[in-house]
Amino acid sequence: TQLLEQSPQFLSIQEGENLTVYCNSSSVFSSLQWYRQEPGEGPVLLVTVVTGGEVKKLKRLTFQFGDARKDSSLHITAAQPGDTGLYLCAGLNRDDKIIFGKGTRLHILP
Amino acid sequence: DVKVTQSSRYLVKRTGEKVFLECVQDMDHENMFWYRQDPGLGLRLIYFSYDVKMKEKGDIPEGYSVSREKKERFSLILESASTNQTSMYLCASSLGYSGNTEAFFGQGTRLTVV
Numbered sequence: 001t002q003l004l005e006q007s008p009q010f011l012s013i014q015e016g017e018n019l020t021v022y023c024n025s026s027s028v029f030s031s032l033q034w035y036r037q038e039p040g041e042g043p044v045l046l047v048t049v050v051t052g053g054e055v056k057k058l059k060r061l062t063f064q065f066g067d068a069r070k071d072s073s074l075h076i077t078a079a080q081p082g083d084t085g086l087y088l089c090a091g092l093n094r095d096d097k098i099i100f101g102k103g104t105r106l107h108i109l110p
Numbered sequence: 111d112v113k114v115t116q117s118s119r120y121l122v123k124r125t126g127e128k129v130f131l132e133c134v135q136d137m138d139h140e141n142m143f144w145y146r147q148d149p150g151l152g153l154r155l156i157y158f159s160y161d162v163k164m165k166e167k168g169d170i171p172e173g174y175s176v177s178r179e180k181k182e183r184f185s186l187i188l189e190s191a192s193t194n195q196t197s198m199y200l201c202a203s204s205l206g207y208s209g210n211t212e213a214f215f216g217q218g219t220r221l222t223v224v
Contacts, residue, residue: 033212042114042200042215043153088153090213096160097168098143098204098213102152 003027004089004101012107016078021104023089024071030092032072034063037086037103079108113137116201116216123223129188131219133201141204142184143213144168144176146197153200159184191223 005024013019023032031050035043047056049065049072056063060083062075076083089101117132135142141160145153145168155168157176165176173195177185184203188195198220202213 031211035213040218042202042217043213044215045212048212092211095166096141097155097158097166098202098211099155100145100153102150 004091004099006087006089006101006104008104009102010105010107012109013079014109015081018075018077019079019106020073020075021087021106022071022073023101025091026070027093028069030069032065032069033090033098034072034074035088035090037088043086043088076106079106081108081110084108114201114203114214114216116199116219118219119217121219121221123188123191123221125192125223127188127191127223129191129221129223131186131188131199131201131221133184133186133216134182135184135203135214136182137203137214138181139203139205139214140181141211142178143202143204144174144184144186145200145202146170147200147218148197156186191221193223195221196223197221 007022033048034046037043047063052067052069054065060077064073086103086105088103114135123129143158144156147153154170158166159178175187198218200218201216204211204213
């Protein structure tokens with residue numbers, strides 16, 4: 001069974017601080033995705049990483065895919081209250097099923 | 111604008127009732143998914159369909175069935191609702207090829223079984 005482990009589970013930090021959340025697996029994924037989910041809504045895709053070692057930037061968010069394609073990280077610079085939400089990583093397994101980590105619940109304090 | 115629409119945002123049903131959750135997508139996607147989301151457990155895949163009339167069990171199919179008679183519509187059926195099926199249900203769709211694919215989600219249905 002391919003599993004995605006996310007850490008930390010919860011994170012509460014002050015506005016302006018930097019943070020990193022992690023998504024790890026013992027399995028290789030052809031691609032990994034990061035989603036953000038706000039209360040009462042479905043998850044929305046932020047980015048997809050495909051190539052081992054790939055780094056993608058989305059404004060203050062930096063996403064990295066591990067060289068072995070087993071792990072990924074999301075780094076947020078100068079966090080803002082609008083970054084508050086549940087961050088989910090997801091991977092496509094061998095059967096084309098999209099599986100999700102349990103998520104990191106991020107709360108940015110103003 | 112791409113869209114996945116779930117028929118209800120909130121539902122309250124009684125134990126033993128048969129419950130239908132409907133999902134429609136307008137993107138001509140092959141793949142459709144039903145997940146449930148519970149605190150501390152994340153999104154768990156209930157059923158998955160990769161084509162009309164095709165379905166595959168996910169990680170937690172017990173107590174559920176699905177129907178996909180048309181490409182755009184994927185229904186989740188709770189044959190006899192139980193209180194442990196109280197949850198947030200999320201429908202998603204994606205293109206039908208391996209590799210780099212994005213899942214588009216509906217807004218979710220919060221089901222309470224009393």
